[in-house]
Amino acid sequence: MLLCKTILAMALFLAATPSWSKVFIRWTEPSVPPATSLGGDELVVPLQAKGLIANAREAGYKVYVEVPISKSTSSIRAAVAGNVEGIFLDPGEAKQTQITHALAELRVAFPGLTVRVVDFRGQQPELKGQLVTTRNGILQVSSATAQPWISSNLALIRFDQVLDRGRVPLYSFKWNPPESSQPDQGPEAADYRLAVAEAGAFHADLMLSLHQELQKGLWQKNPAAWATFAEIKRAMTFSAHAADGVGKQDANVGIVIGDYESTYEPVNLLARHNIPFRMLRTPDLKTAAIENLDILVFLSSANKEAALVIENFASNGGVVILIDSHGPYPWRFDNPSGQQQVAHKIGRGQIIQLGDPSGDPDSFAQDVRRLIDNSKISISLWNALTTVAVSYRKTDSSEKLVELINYAQEPLSVQVQVKGLFSSIRFESPENGCCTSVAGVQHEGYTEFVIPALTVAGRVHLSQRNASVPQTMKDR
Amino acid sequence: MLAGLICLVLTSTSFSSLANSFVHKKKYLMGTVFDIVAYGESLPKVSDAIDRAFEEMARLDDVMSDYKADSALSRLNRSAHFQAQTVPPDLYRVIEESLKYSRLSAGKFDISVGPVVNLWKAAVRGQAAAPSAAELNKLRHCVGYQNIKLLPPDKVEFASPCLQIDLGAIGKGYALDRAVQVLRSQGVFNALLDAGGSSIYAMGKPPGQSAWTLKLSDPSKKLRPKVMLLDSSVSTSEQTPHSGLGKNSPGHIIDPEGGVPLQTAFDVSVVAKTATASDALSTTMLLMGPERGAQLINQMPETAAIWVSSNGESKLASSGPQILIANRVPSLTETKSKP
Numbered sequence: 001m002l003l004c005k006t007i008l009a010m011a012l013f014l015a016a017t018p019s020w021s022k023v024f025i026r027w028t029e030p031s032v033p034p035a036t037s038l039g040g041d042e043l044v045v046p047l048q049a050k051g052l053i054a055n056a057r058e059a060g061y062k063v064y065v066e067v068p069i070s071k072s073t074s075s076i077r078a079a080v081a082g083n084v085e086g087i088f089l090d091p092g093e094a095k096q097t098q099i100t101h102a103l104a105e106l107r108v109a110f111p112g113l114t115v116r117v118v119d120f121r122g123q124q125p126e127l128k129g130q131l132v133t134t135r136n137g138i139l140q141v142s143s144a145t146a147q148p149w150i151s152s153n154l155a156l157i158r159f160d161q162v163l164d165r166g167r168v169p170l171y172s173f174k175w176n177p178p179e180s181s182q183p184d185q186g187p188e189a190a191d192y193r194l195a196v197a198e199a200g201a202f203h204a205d206l207m208l209s210l211h212q213e214l215q216k217g218l219w220q221k222n223p224a225a226w227a228t229f230a231e232i233k234r235a236m237t238f239s240a241h242a243a244d245g246v247g248k249q250d251a252n253v254g255i256v257i258g259d260y261e262s263t264y265e266p267v268n269l270l271a272r273h274n275i276p277f278r279m280l281r282t283p284d285l286k287t288a289a290i291e292n293l294d295i296l297v298f299l300s301s302a303n304k305e306a307a308l309v310i311e312n313f314a315s316n317g318g319v320v321i322l323i324d325s326h327g328p329y330p331w332r333f334d335n336p337s338g339q340q341q342v343a344h345k346i347g348r349g350q351i352i353q354l355g356d357p358s359g360d361p362d363s364f365a366q367d368v369r370r371l372i373d374n375s376k377i378s379i380s381l382w383n384a385l386t387t388v389a390v391s392y393r394k395t396d397s398s399e400k401l402v403e404l405i406n407y408a409q410e411p412l413s414v415q416v417q418v419k420g421l422f423s424s425i426r427f428e429s430p431e432n433g434c435c436t437s438v439a440g441v442q443h444e445g446y447t448e449f450v451i452p453a454l455t456v457a458g459r460v461h462l463s464q465r466n467a468s469v470p471q472t473m474k475d476r
Numbered sequence: 477m478l479a480g481l482i483c484l485v486l487t488s489t490s491f492s493s494l495a496n497s498f499v500h501k502k503k504y505l506m507g508t509v510f511d512i513v514a515y516g517e518s519l520p521k522v523s524d525a526i527d528r529a530f531e532e533m534a535r536l537d538d539v540m541s542d543y544k545a546d547s548a549l550s551r552l553n554r555s556a557h558f559q560a561q562t563v564p565p566d567l568y569r570v571i572e573e574s575l576k577y578s579r580l581s582a583g584k585f586d587i588s589v590g591p592v593v594n595l596w597k598a599a600v601r602g603q604a605a606a607p608s609a610a611e612l613n614k615l616r617h618c619v620g621y622q623n624i625k626l627l628p629p630d631k632v633e634f635a636s637p638c639l640q641i642d643l644g645a646i647g648k649g650y651a652l653d654r655a656v657q658v659l660r661s662q663g664v665f666n667a668l669l670d671a672g673g674s675s676i677y678a679m680g681k682p683p684g685q686s687a688w689t690l691k692l693s694d695p696s697k698k699l700r701p702k703v704m705l706l707d708s709s710v711s712t713s714e715q716t717p718h719s720g721l722g723k724n725s726p727g728h729i730i731d732p733e734g735g736v737p738l739q740t741a742f743d744v745s746v747v748a749k750t751a752t753a754s755d756a757l758s759t760t761m762l763l764m765g766p767e768r769g770a771q772l773i774n775q776m777p778e779t780a781a782i783w784v785s786s787n788g789e790s791k792l793a794s795s796g797p798q799i800l801i802a803n804r805v806p807s808l809t810e811t812k813s814k815p
Contacts, residue, residue: 129502129511130673148509148672179500182519366601374604383543386504408504 020242021168021200024064024088024207027056029215035060038218039233044088044207047071047079057083064114066207069094069102073109086114088170088207096163118207119160121260122153122173124191125198127386127407133179148385150407155267157204159260162279171199172207186211189228190409190456193235197430197457200239201390201403203246208232238430238457242403247395250378250419251278253368254293256285258300266299266323266364273365274389276378285309294372296320315347319371322353375445382415387454391418402460404451411453422447422462429458499523503530506537506648508672514659515666515683525662529655529669536654539567540647542590542640552632553590553640560625560633568630570643570650570752577646577756578621580772585760586732590642591618593730596737600716600728612735619732649711649755652677656751669751674712675758677751678705692745692799696788700802703747708778708797711754713762714743731763738763741785747797748779757781766791 026044032055035041043061045052047068056063062085067076069091076087087106091099099117106115128149153171160169175191178184192208199206210218217225253270257263257279270277277297280289285306290296296313298320314320344351369377379391379402386408392401400420406412421442428434438460440449451458499522500513512529516522541547548567555561563571577585592615598604618638625633643650648671656677659667666680668688678688687704693712694700703710715738716727727737744761748754757779761769766783770793773781780794782801792799 127502127504127509129509130670131500131502131511131513131668133498133500133513148504180498180519180523182499182523369601385507410504 020246021203021239022205023196023199023236023239024170024205026066026172026207026209027052027215028209029212029219030055031219032056032059032061033219033221038229040236042085047076050079053080053083062086064088066090066118067106068092069098073105076106077109084113086116089115089117090120091117116170119156119169119171120173121156122171122206123151123156124173124176124187125153125194125405125407126151126176126191127409148408150272150386150388152268152271152388152405152407153198153204154202154271154388154390155264157199157202158267158277158279159257159263160204162257162281168203168205170205170207172209175209175211184213186213189231192228192232193430193456194405194407194409196232196235196239198405200235200242201388201405201457201459203242234430235457238428238459242392242459243394243401243461245395245397246392246401248393249276249278250391250393250400251276251293252372252376252378253277253295253297254290255279256282256296256298256300256302256306262324263299266297269365270297270368271388273369274379274381274384274387275365275369275372276391282306287312290318294318294376295368297368298322299324310351311346314349314351317348319349320351321368322351324355376419378419380417382417384412384414384416387412387414389416397463399461399463402462404454404458404460406454406456406458409456411455414451414454415448416451416460417446417448418462419446420462421445422464424461424463425449426461427451427458428461429455431455435461497522499526501526501530503533505530505533506541506651506671507543508648508674510651510655510672511668511670512655512659513668514664514679516664521662522664525659525664528662529658532654532658533651536566536647536651539564540570540643540650542642542644549641549643556632556634557637557639558633558635560627560631562630563632565630566650566654568626568632570646571624571632571641572626573650573752574643574646574756575621575624575626577760580776581760581764583621583732584763585645585756586619586621587641587643587646588619588621588624588636588639589730589732589735590640591615591638592732592735593642593644594640596728596730600737616735619735645759646752646756648672649675649709649751649753652709652751652755671751671755675709675751675755676705676711677709679707681706692782692784693743694784695743695786696784696790698788699784699790701745701782701784701790701799702802703745703780703797703799705747708747708749709751709754710745710747711751711758712743712745713758715740715762729759729762740765741787741789742766742783743785744769744781744783745799746773746779746781747794747799748776753779766793769793 024042024044028046030052041060041062043056044064044066045056047065053063064086065080065084066088067090069089087110089102103115103117128151156171157169175187195208214225214228218229253275255267255277282300287309290313296318302310310320342353379389381387381389387404387406389402389404400418402418425438425440426435427438438449440447497517497519498513498515499519502509502511510533512526514522514526539548542549544550548564552561552563574587595607595611595615599606618636623634623636623639625635627633652669652671652675655669656679666682669677676690681687687706690703690705690710692701692703715729729738731738740762744758746754746757746761748757761781769781770791773779773793774795776795778796780797780799782790782792782799784790
């Protein structure tokens with residue numbers, strides 16, 4: 001009986017999963033403006049805010065409650081009293097097995113509700129400087145790097161996607177405290193826009209906390225607050241629609257994940273240098289799954305089967321980078337002097353055993369990039385130190401979609417090179433809608449083009465001429 | 477051009493009201509993130525002053541950028557071959573300053589190295605093989621600061637058909653100095669200005685301190701050099717490090733003499749009164765190396781430099797500013813200018 005209920009709950013959950021990217025506004029102030037004026041009809045509120053749940057329902061919202069994992073189903077039932085659409089679980093410090101158990105329990109207890117887990121390990125997307133300040137004025141430098149440091153959620157999103165078998169993940173983050181001793185007025189409109197755009201570009205759902213000052217401004221009908229929210233809404237509209245039939249992300253590098261802590265940093269380094277990657281779990285490491293990749297970065301311990309797949313991959317010309325990875329490997333490394341890096345030729349490829357990749361944060365990604373054959377790289381960017389781009393293939397067609405995020409949040413002319421020959425290049429942005437034709441040049445199997453002004457978010461549709469742009473976007 | 481790293485800036489302030497009155501802003505300019513932290517009693521005023529300083533740097537980026545096709549520098553690079561062109565005062569000034577360092581270093585610092593740098597760019601990124609000797613030879617006659625003619629008060633001419641100026645080794649320093657002037661004109665006197673970690677200008681001092689303390693680049697992690705700055709600047713340069721995965725980059729700092737990437741084991745940090753000077757000199761000192769470089773440092777007023785290699789070898793030269801080293805090692809050498 002429990003199994004049947006669980007399956008039913010899972011089916012309902014899957015049916016409720018949005019198709020591309022959705023932003024859930026998190027609200028904490030006791031009063032809330034009418035849903036018709038806010039322009040969306042879904043709101044996330046804390047479980048304990050009983051009055052707010054009632055107010056939000058009255059104002060016309062579908063209400064989701066944010067519930068700590070420690071709450072019992074009976075206390076949740078008492079609090080929601082049938083007034084909510086769904087439950088967003090805050091897992092706190094719980095282990096994966098505990099989270100899975102809690103989700104199953106909630107889905108059985110509340111079969112009619114959407115139940116999702118929120119990954120709170122997100123960070124405010126931003127371009128970081130070198131200096132870090134705290135409110136008492138102490139300064140220190142962040143990771144020293146020659147290239148601008150980007151705080152991105154791409155690594156987190158891809159990690160969650162691979163763990164949850166490709167489902168759209170839901171994450172959240174806390175806004176950074178102000179970097180001045182001035183009173184905290186909360187994030188600027190541009191910061192909200194970037195957060196929303198990032199979730200959209202990387203195909204994830206975001207629970208977005210509105211700063212208290214903005215919430216107050218909205219229900220007090222402050223024009224400045226409403227102007228800010230209008231910008232957030234425009235970004236939400238843009239992010240919600242990508243295109244029909246967008247499939248997998250292009251990748252040259254496969255990353256076999258370990259635990260989150262060991263996986264995050266190397267992947268983050270690759271992400272901000274625009275090295276096209278996708279993640280794999282060790283059990284998914286089959287020859288067919290990696291045959292189109294050029295490099296395999298192994299962040300986990302390998303079992304016997306995985307070791308054989310790795311060896312086979314290298315024999316066929318691939319490069320395998322083992323980062324602090326141990327396993328029953330059939331090859332042996334001689335490293336009498338305890339060097340940081342040891343390379344081992346196997347067939348047409350090689351296996352490189354590496355200690356810690358984070359010595360120089362720029363070097364690791366640049367070194368990986370140098371190992372990828374220039375005729376194979378799926379996407380390259382120039383004049384784009386602050387931009388992260390992801391190219392997606394469309395299913396059942398040769399069309400591509402490139403999503404770009406500029407963390408500098410100021411117009412930037414970005415040169416892009418995408419593998420494949422495309423005669424139609426169309427660019428859309430939240431500011432200018434869809435779509436402007438962009439001139440391209442084709443050579444040696446690649447299409448090159450320049451986006452004249454990428455402000456925060458941009459989307460490029462690449463196809464052969466006459467391919468249609470989805471109607472929903474044409475209309476915007 | 478510069479990719480040096482200054483590892484750490486810190487000041488542990490006392491918790492006076494002034495210590496708590498600071499504004500920290502950052503902006504992406506010139507291919508890096510500029511940070512400004514400034515102290516003052518009126519925070520809105522400090523904030524406004526920082527905005528103005530950033531506006532000034534953005535204006536200078538529009539003048540000195542070789543990426544922007546419509547910048548004054550790009551226009552000059554297109555049209556000044558055997559034809560004098562009028563340039564904005566800032567561009568004239570920064571070229572004039574650059575030529576000064578070219579003469580001092582007998583051409584080791586050379587803003588006309590642009591064509592050769594461009595030729596190496598794809599190889600540095602791993603996107604092409606290293607240029608051939610024939611390709612390099614073809615461009616050798618394009619390089620040479622002697623072919624940049626300044627015609628006061630505001631004209632520049634290239635006595636070469638293919639000369640191109642690249643201000644990557646001095647532009648950020650110049651922009652920092654201009655930002656300092658803007659802050660001062662707005663009544664801000666205590667601030668730290670950081671150009672992506674490669675150049676830092678320390679204005680005045682933080683509350684409760686006698687100067688800004690900065691820890692300098694130390695690839696050996698043994699020497700822990702540091703410097704106390706008061707109205708002065710420090711810049712660091714290093715060649716692209718060796719690959720951890722076996723496929724090395726040729727290196728992004730090109731020696732104008734041979735037109736090939738510099739081979740060096742050292743990082744270098746230079747302290748000077750202006751960021752223009754420290755920025756230009758850090759690249760120069762990396763290219764000159766510790767022996768010849770130290771001689772030049774000793775001839776210049778109020779300047780210091782430290783070269784540190786990953787195995788802990790180091791050399792220190794100073795004509796005034798003190799660079800402090802926590803752990804002295806036997807290989808350390810030191811030169812001081814004569815009083």
